[in-house]
Amino acid sequence: MTDLPQYLSPSSAAAFEGCPRRWRFKYVDRLPEPSGQAALVGSFAHRVLELLCELPNADRTLDAAKRLARDAWPEFEQDDDYATLDLDDDAARAFRWQAWLAVAGLWELEDPAAVDVVSTEQKVQTDLGPVPFVGIVDRVDRRDGKLVVSDYKSGTLPGSRWRADKIQQVMLYAAALHSSTGELPDRARLLYLGQRILDIRVTERRVEDAIEHLSGTWRRIGEACADEAFEPRTTVLCGWCPFLDRCPDGRAEIERRQRAGTLPAHAPAAIDLDIEVEVEVGTAARVA
Numbered sequence: 361m362t363d364l365p366q367y368l369s370p371s372s373a374a375a376f377e378g379c380p381r382r383w384r385f386k387y388v389d390r391l392p393e394p395s396g397q398a399a400l401v402g403s404f405a406h407r408v409l410e411l412l413c414e415l416p417n418a419d420r421t422l423d424a425a426k427r428l429a430r431d432a433w434p435e436f437e438q439d440d441d442y443a444t445l446d447l448d449d450d451a452a453r454a455f456r457w458q459a460w461l462a463v464a465g466l467w468e469l470e471d472p473a474a475v476d477v478v479s480t481e482q483k484v485q486t487d488l489g490p491v492p493f494v495g496i497v498d499r500v501d502r503r504d505g506k507l508v509v510s511d512y513k514s515g516t517l518p519g520s521r522w523r524a525d526k527i528q529q530v531m532l533y534a535a536a537l538h539s540s541t542g543e544l545p546d547r548a549r550l551l552y553l554g555q556r557i558l559d560i561r562v563t564e565r566r567v568e569d570a571i572e573h574l575s576g577t578w579r580r581i582g583e584a585c586a587d588e589a590f591e592p593r594t595t596v597l598c599g600w601c602p603f604l605d606r607c608p609d610g611r612a613e614i615e616r617r618q619r620a621g622t623l624p625a626h627a628p629a630a631i632d633l634d635i636e637v638e639v640e641v642g643t644a645a646r647v648a
């Protein structure tokens with residue numbers, strides 16, 4: 361029997377729902393999962409915006425953000441995950457530009473000088489129903505006397521089909537703040553930097569739904585741990601799984617997709633398959 365984790369965070373819950381086997385590799389076996397470039401761009405932008413929001417309101421300018429980014433870069437550059445990317449000069453310049461675009465994207469959404477920031481990167485640890493929850497809230501503001509929970513996103517705004525999971529995550533932060541402070545936030549927001557804000561009213565009903573959903577995940581994690589059964593969930597995302605070499609099911613999925621031509625060409629896990637191409641006189645080439 362595998363021990364249950366002490367806490368469940370929104371990212372851990374999402375990882376389990378994505379693929380229980382991948383979750384086990386990361387959260388039980390503690391195998392390293394290096395952050396990819398997109399995640400690191402987001403980390404750097406988060407850090408700069410955190411520092412920016414610690415400044416007095418009037419000082420939260422684009423110039424101040426540039427200075428903070430310059431000052432924060434040398435330390436970030438030493439990070440092992442960043443070093444793992446092994447970027448040459450041009451790629452490193454492109455990385456910094458991408459991160460800067462994410463930072464500057466905040467001004468396309470709101471004027472940070474006008475925001476009444478209560479906290480940044482606030483750790484919340486509390487029980488949500490049966491779930492020992494932990495999470496880091498990017499920013500908590502006060503607007504018209506009411507609490508607003510905000511989560512920065514540096515990736516592309518997902519299509520409407522995929523937004524529910526993201527909204528669920530920020531609703532959990534609202535639930536955790538409610539549980540730990542007794543005050544129900546008024547709004548939960550996803551700030552897609554440089555794109556748009558998804559702004560959702562927080563209601564008791566939505567908070568309850570989010571907790572119920574999380575409780576279901578927690579129950580399934582408990583069952584998987586008790587039975588030592590962490591099933592693979594093979595999808596196109598296997599193409600980005602860092603544990604592919606430990607997972608025969610994932611590898612079979614990649615091979616199947618490559619043969620079917622349904623694996624995106626930029627998937628890091630693209631395998632050099634030995635695909636036979638039969639060419640018959642007078643017919644088009646076909647892939648065996």
Ligand code: SF4
Pocket residue numbers: 379380381382592593594595597598601602603604607609610611
């Ligand atoms: S390769 Fe796919 S099925 Fe295997 S652990 Fe990774 S995500 Fe899960």
